[in-house]
Amino acid sequence: MDIPVIDTIKSLLNQKLADLENFLNADVLVFSSPILDGLESQFLHIVEQLVESENKKDTLYILLTTNGGSAITVERFVNIIRKHYKEINEASSTCVEAFRQPC
Structure with missing residues (x-):
């Protein structure tokens, strides 16, 4: 069952x-989750979707919200990202706040 308000929010x-x-002239990845063992395949799938986009950029910004987790999984995430992007940045709250302000 589709709920119209959810579709509107997603849009x-x-x-x-x-x-x-x-x-930012970059791809942006929002990750909000604990970093648990076994998430690598799902993370890889998401990054591959970004890479296959016709608008793919060489730079990636990550908006990361996590309470931590597996260091091994983090290392695997980093390797996945490094394979596909020349430059990787963390978008800080300052950067996001600047985006919200009128130019």
Whole structure:
């Protein structure tokens, strides 16, 4: 069952994410989760979707919210990202806040 408000929220979030990617001239990955063993295949799938996009950039910004987790999994995440991107940045709250301000 589709719930219209959820579709509207998804659409708005996707538009804001696209705006942020244009502002940063980079791909943006939002990750909000504990970093648990076994997430590598799902993470790889998400990164591969970004890479296959016709608008793929050489730079990736990561908006990361996590309470920690497996250092081994983090290392695997980093290796996945390094394989596909020349430059990797963490988008700080300052950067995101600057995006929200009128130019």
